[in-house]
Amino acid sequence: MITTPYVPGSLLWVDLGSPDVAASADFYGALFGWDFQSQGPEAGGYGMFTLDGKIVAAAGPLMQEGASSAWTVHFHTPDADATAKAVEQAGGSIRMAPMDVFTAGRLAAFTDPTGADFAVWQPGDTPGLGAVNDPNTLCWAELHTADPERAKAFYHSVFDWQIQDMSMDGFTYTVVSPAGGGEDARQGGIMGLSDEMRQEGWTTRWRPYFEVADCDAAIGVAQESGGEVAMPPETVPGVGRMAALTDPFGASFSVITSATE
Structure with a gap:
């Protein structure tokens, strides 16, 4: 069971990369009752899935040529830059170097040594998902x-x-x-x-x-x-x-x- 408040190493976010965000929002809306709220043009088409007013997931367009639609899990880190170094030292690779996401937090994306993609989130104004473990979360x-x-x-x-x-x-x-x-x-x-x-x-x-x-x-x-x-x-x-x-x-x-x- 995911626990909150989130601590280092916690699973705290999940987002979807989609070739058609609107169509994906329709699918997950029908399945889970989610509403999609775009963060506006400055967010590049990224937006939040909400349920009863709480953020339960997110979605955005595919950003890399040849990328396929996929969910990405994110884990809490108190220091995204230090985690990037730890990933490389442990045999993983950096897909996206640590970067600030406005004032929401700091994001980085990696691939582990066995080929699985994942990401980390260093919380700022956004600590993580607003609801977990409940139905449709x-x-x-x-x-x-x-x-x-x-x-x-x-x-x-x-x-x-x-x-x-x-x-x-x-x-x-x-x-x-x-x-x-x-x-x-x-x-x-x-x-x-x-x-x-x-x-x-x-x-x-x-x-x-x-x-x-x-x-x-x-x-x-x-x-x-x-x-x-x-x-x-x-x-x-x-x-x-x-x-x-x-x-x-x-x-x-x-x-x-x-x-x-």
């Missing part, structure tokens, strides 16, 4: 990678994450949380790409999870709105019912109806 992030051991070492080095390996039906799932957060601060997982996943076209990437009241109903709305099912719904005891989806432009994400005790 961000609740988890999962890294699928061909080299989970290298990924674990990298993120532990950069963010000092707490890492816990768990055995699940013949494979290892690694749960990550910010340093000192304990079990209540679990915010994501790392898992290796299986042969079956590779055959189905899964690649190394971070995937956001959004909480929904009814996983199967959400799948139906996504399909009616032009999305596709990448992994059919599955119930994991003690975790919840989840499915992997892609939006009309191919951006990958998952929905989950978490188990309640």
